[in-house]
Amino acid sequence: xxxxxxxxxxxxxxxxxxxxxxxxxxxxxxxxxxxxxxxxxxxxxxxxxxxxxxxxxxxxxxxxxxxxxxxxxxxxxxxxxxxxxxxxxxxxxxxxxxxxxxxxxxxxxxxxxxxxxxxxxxxxxxxxxxxxxxxxxxxxxxxxxxxxxxxxxxxxxxxxxxxxxxxxxxxxxxxxxxxxxxxxxxxxxxxxxxxxxxxxxxxxxxxxxxxxxxxxxxxxxxxxxxxxxxxxxxxxxxxxxxxxxxxxxxxxxxxxxxxxxxxxxxxxxxxxxxxxxxxxxxxxxxxxxxxxxxxxxxxxxxxxxxxxxxxxxxxxxxxxxxxxxxxxxxxxxxxxxxxxxxxxxxxxxxxxxxxxxxxxxxxxxxxxxxxxxxxxxxxxxxxxxxxxxxxxxxxxxxxxxxxxxxxxxxxxxxxxxxxxxxxxxxxxxxxxxxxxxxxxxxxxxxxxxxxxxxxxxxxxxxxxxxxxxxxxxxxxxxxxxxxxxxxxxxxxxxxx
RNA sequence: GGCCCCAUCGUCUAGUGGCUAGGACAGGCGGUUCUCAUCCGCCAAACAGGAGUCCGAUUCUCCUUGGGGCUACCA
Numbered sequence: 001x002x003x004x005x006x007x008x009x010x011x012x013x014x015x016x017x018x019x020x021x022x023x024x025x026x027x028x029x030x031x032x033x034x035x036x037x038x039x040x041x042x043x044x045x046x047x048x049x050x051x052x053x054x055x056x057x058x059x060x061x062x063x064x065x066x067x068x069x070x071x072x073x074x075x076x077x078x079x080x081x082x083x084x085x086x087x088x089x090x091x092x093x094x095x096x097x098x099x100x101x102x103x104x105x106x107x108x109x110x111x112x113x114x115x116x117x118x119x120x121x122x123x124x125x126x127x128x129x130x131x132x133x134x135x136x137x138x139x140x141x142x143x144x145x146x147x148x149x150x151x152x153x154x155x156x157x158x159x160x161x162x163x164x165x166x167x168x169x170x171x172x173x174x175x176x177x178x179x180x181x182x183x184x185x186x187x188x189x190x191x192x193x194x195x196x197x198x199x200x201x202x203x204x205x206x207x208x209x210x211x212x213x214x215x216x217x218x219x220x221x222x223x224x225x226x227x228x229x230x231x232x233x234x235x236x237x238x239x240x241x242x243x244x245x246x247x248x249x250x251x252x253x254x255x256x257x258x259x260x261x262x263x264x265x266x267x268x269x270x271x272x273x274x275x276x277x278x279x280x281x282x283x284x285x286x287x288x289x290x291x292x293x294x295x296x297x298x299x300x301x302x303x304x305x306x307x308x309x310x311x312x313x314x315x316x317x318x319x320x321x322x323x324x325x326x327x328x329x330x331x332x333x334x335x336x337x338x339x340x341x342x343x344x345x346x347x348x349x350x351x352x353x354x355x356x357x358x359x360x361x362x363x364x365x366x367x368x369x370x371x372x373x374x375x376x377x378x379x380x381x382x383x384x385x386x387x388x389x390x391x392x393x394x395x396x397x398x399x400x401x402x403x404x405x406x407x408x409x410x411x412x413x414x415x416x417x418x419x420x421x422x423x424x425x426x427x428x429x430x431x432x433x434x435x436x437x438x439x440x441x442x443x444x445x446x447x448x449x450x451x452x453x454x455x456x457x458x459x460x461x462x463x464x465x466x467x468x469x470x471x472x473x474x475x476x477x478x479x480x481x482x483x484x485x486x487x488x489x490x491x492x493x494x495x496x
Numbered sequence: 497g498g499c500c501c502c503a504u505c506g507u508c509u510a511g512u513g514g515c516u517a518g519g520a521c522a523g524g525c526g527g528u529u530c531u532c533a534u535c536c537g538c539c540a541a542a543c544a545g546g547a548g549u550c551c552g553a554u555u556c557u558c559c560u561u562g563g564g565g566c567u568a569c570c571a
Binding site for chain 2: 014015018048050053054055135138147150152153172173192193194198199203205206210212217233235236237238240260261265267268269295298299301302303305306307308325326327328329330331332335336337338339378379380381382408447452453454455457458459460461464466467468472
């Protein structure tokens with residue numbers, strides 16, 4: 001029903017490069033991409049950079065990289081020439097996998113001629129007109145209307161002007177809004193209707209070369225033959241305006257689906273005040289793209305059964321746009337963390353090592369073999385790759401700790417603990433290496449004689465410096481008996 | 497203020513005109529364990545309120561309340 005079998009499915013993600021790639025935009029991209037894949041359609045990336053002041057090349061780059069990182073490739077676009085990369089700094093040549101992205105994005109800034117043409121058409125047909133009112137005049141009008149409790153719409157002073165009034169300059173181009181109701185069928189929300197007479201004549205461009213968002217979108221969606229506009233709910237009230245423009249231009253109206261917004265814990269629109277909003281922040285912290293994808297998919301959508309874990313391929317099979325929730329969804333960091341742990345579980349140690357190294361900004365030189373051992377010891381404790389270095393750092397360097405930590409129970413006094421550690425040191429000293437599955441008999445005897453906690457606790461603390469860590473045998477095996485001996489000696493030293 | 501959208505455990509959500517309203521995360525308790533994590537078992541936790549329709553509403557309708565979005569020469 002949502003899909004006309006005769007019409008190819010073509011969807012787009014249309015981010016504006018005025019800030020870092022937003023996690024909400026990433027979700028919109030995901031849903032679009034899934035919908036395209038399900039219907040053998042095309043997923044298009046269009047950079048909406050009509051706002052020249054606020055659009056930045058670095059943000060565009062961030063968007064492109066974010067999409068690639070998530071595995072959401074777009075299907076068409078201009079073929080990028082090398083010279084197009086705006087900063088002259090040449091990209092480091094790297095072996096690109098042949099399946100990698102070969103298209104650049106469409107950019108609205110490169111399509112101004114096209115918009116100008118349609119602007120002229122509307123002007124010629126008297127469906128749009130030049131407005132000579134200054135910003136100051138309009139501001140005054142708006143505040144007055146608002147004060148009177150009326151919709152803050154443009155009064156239409158320049159609407160019927162034949163020629164340029166003497167001494168005035170055209171300020172903007174307005175669309176002549178007809179007095180009608182605009183109704184459309186939203187795939188997620190059902191029938192939605194607006195009263196266009198409340199809009200006033202909408203500004204569609206500063207001049208022929210500078211169209212505004214609402215207008216450029218309509219032209220692009222029509223020219224790119226977008227079949228389904230899937231976007232955030234914040235665009236719901238733009239939709240009737242865009243439908244009006246499309247009708248005036250004789251364009252076909254696409255199907256619409258407005259996704260619920262991602263919310264802060266206080267249920268306002270997600271913002272930096274409560275959590276990181278940039279996709280890149282999560283990438284930098286060491287979240288896996290598959291965890292992010294899975295998490296985002298579950299924010300506003302859910303299958304009919306109780307499954308929670310989905311790969312991108314699973315999602316292509318299971319996702320259903322019409323099952324998307326209407327209500328906004330609060331961003332839930334704990335669930336993301338859980339998902340990330342789940343995906344880490346499925347990774348091999350080698351994969352974790354690779355991700356770990358990638359998550360570190362500065363070059364960290366660690367012993368490769370040691371790192372692999374540490375990963376196998378710590379992998380069940382890691383939530384993100386970023387926090388690996390905090391929880392597992394003690395393997396590489398013993399942290400400072402208080403000597404009180406060495407006492408298992410309060411009644412275990414200094415001499416008893418010290419005595420046990422001295423015995424441990426003696427046992428370790430002559431062992432060339434330690435196999436946790438075959439510990440020295442002398443150590444087993446000691447544990448049996450003194451009690452597990454009495455030996456294992458101080459030993460573990462001596463080795464890790466922490467109240468919580470992997471067990472001492474495991475640490476012993478990873479760091480080796482030589483380092484272990486030194487650490488136990490240090491603990492004995494602390495006890496005086 | 498105006499317009500529009502929304503409403504099931506704390507959170508993400510499943511679900512039905514009649515169910516002990518299900519799952520997951522988080523939380524609590526217990527087991528395993530020297531500690532933490534993992535793992536296993538258990539527990540607690542929701543249909544916003546009021547009318548109406550109906551033999552019967554969490555489910556359908558309306559109202560209220562609450563929340564959100566938009567209200568730019570931003571997107």
